Amino acid sequence: MPIEDRGDAHVITHALAKHTLSDLRSVDTEQVEFRKGLVKLGRICGYEIIDGMMDTEFVSITTPLADTTGERVKGIDRVVVVNVLRAATPFVEGLVKAFPRAKQGVISASRDESAGMDEDGEFPISIDYVKLPDIGPEETVIVADPMLATGSTMVSVLQEVLSNGTPERLLCLSAVSAPPGLVHVHEEVPEADLLTVAIDERLDDDGYIVPGLGDAGDRAFRTK
Numbered sequence: 001m002p003i004e005d006r007g008d009a010h011v012i013t014h015a016l017a018k019h020t021l022s023d024l025r026s027v028d029t030e031q032v033e034f035r036k037g038l039v040k041l042g043r044i045c046g047y048e049i050i051d052g053m054m055d056t057e058f059v060s061i062t063t064p065l066a067d068t069t070g071e072r073v074k075g076i077d078r079v080v081v082v083n084v085l086r087a088a089t090p091f092v093e094g095l096v097k098a099f100p101r102a103k104q105g106v107i108s109a110s111r112d113e114s115a116g117m118d119e120d121g122e123f124p125i126s127i128d129y130v131k132l133p134d135i136g137p138e139e140t141v142i143v144a145d146p147m148l149a150t151g152s153t154m155v156s157v158l159q160e161v162l163s164n165g166t167p168e169r170l171l172c173l174s175a176v177s178a179p180p181g182l183v184h185v186h187e188e189v190p191e192a193d194l195l196t197v198a199i200d201e202r203l204d205d206d207g208y209i210v211p212g213l214g215d216a217g218d219r220a221f222r223t224k
Contacts, residue, residue, distance in 0.1 A: 003052035008182040009194040010053075017044045017197050021175060025213045031222045038090040038146060038175070038220060041197065045173055046098025049142070049195070050076065053171070077101045078138050080167070084109055084145040084157055085129070087217035091175070092144050099142075105132035107160055109153050111207070122184070123207060125156040135165025143170070146216040148177040148196065149209050151184030158189045171195055175216075178202060178209045 002014045023029055024037045054073050061070045079102040083092040086108075096102055107130050111123035135141060141161060148154055154172055161170070170192045172185060177196040180203055185194060200209050208215075218224040 002048050003195070006199065008179070008186050009177060009196050009199060011199065012045055012048045012195065012197045014044060014048055017041060017048070020044065021197050021213075024175065025211065027214075029219075031219065034219045035090045038216070039094040041175055042091040042094025042144070043097045044094070045195070045197070046095045049171065049173075050098060053169075053193075053195075054140070075138070075140055075168075078136070078140065079103070080105060080133060080135055080139055080141045082107060082132065082141060082143040082157070082161060084143065084153065087146050087215075087220060088144045090220055091146050091173075095142065095144055095173070102142075103133040105161075106130075107132070107157050109157050111150075111153055122150055122152045125152050127156055127160065130160055132161065132164045135161070135167050137166060137168055139165075139167045140169045140171065141167040142173055143192075144173045146175040147209060147212070148172070148174040148181045148185070148194075149203055150178070150207050151181035151188075154181070154185050155188045158185070158192055162189075169193065176200055176209055176212055 004011045004013055020037055020041045050073055056071050057074050058069050059072050079099045081095055081102045082105040084107055108128045110126055172192050172194050174196045176198050178200055182194055202210050204210050
């Protein structure tokens with residue numbers, strides 16, 4: 001199946017998603033191709049969400065020749081995509097290709113790496129900007145962030161989202177996740193479904209995912 005239930009998370013196993021992620025991991029992939037890869041991966045993930053996590057319904061349609069029955073995705077026009085700045089920007093660009101009518105929100109959230117991880121493996125999180133659309137009970141919210149490491153950022157973002165409304169379904173989408181982050185988010189926000197392309201081995205002492213793909217924001221925007 002293209003989406004597998006791994007307990008703490010659902011994993012997208014589509015061959016092209018894994019192929020694209022392998023390109024993103026490579027140290028030889030330069031900025032332009034890295035950004036294009038994130039866009040591509042976001043689009044693939046969007047299509048997999050539609051195929052594997054959304055229902056369809058039969059509808060009556062009229063072709064130029066006859067009346068017939070077609071099939072449509074239920075709720076595809078009731079989607080909210082939340083961009084966790086800044087690394088998620090190209091990831092979201094691809095995601096909205098699958099959901100072109102989605103409402104979009106933006107949250108600027110970052111962890112204070114200078115403070116280091118505390119004894120619980122968490123970082124202090126700073127949220128500097130929040131702009132979200134209204135979230136209704138019939139909507140699916142997809143919070144996108146390429147990296148889910150400790151889960152500290154995602155938990156803070158999800159709390160902001162839920163303070164703005166209670167959706168029918170809440171999805172956290174990442175390219176790469178670490179086991180401690182998945183556990184942390186699941187414990188703090190159990191109503192969220194966690195969706196990722198890969199679950200990596202561990203976090204290092206600085207809270208980076210290993211093997212990971214480096215700092216997605218720096219690689220996408222060439223800030224280092």
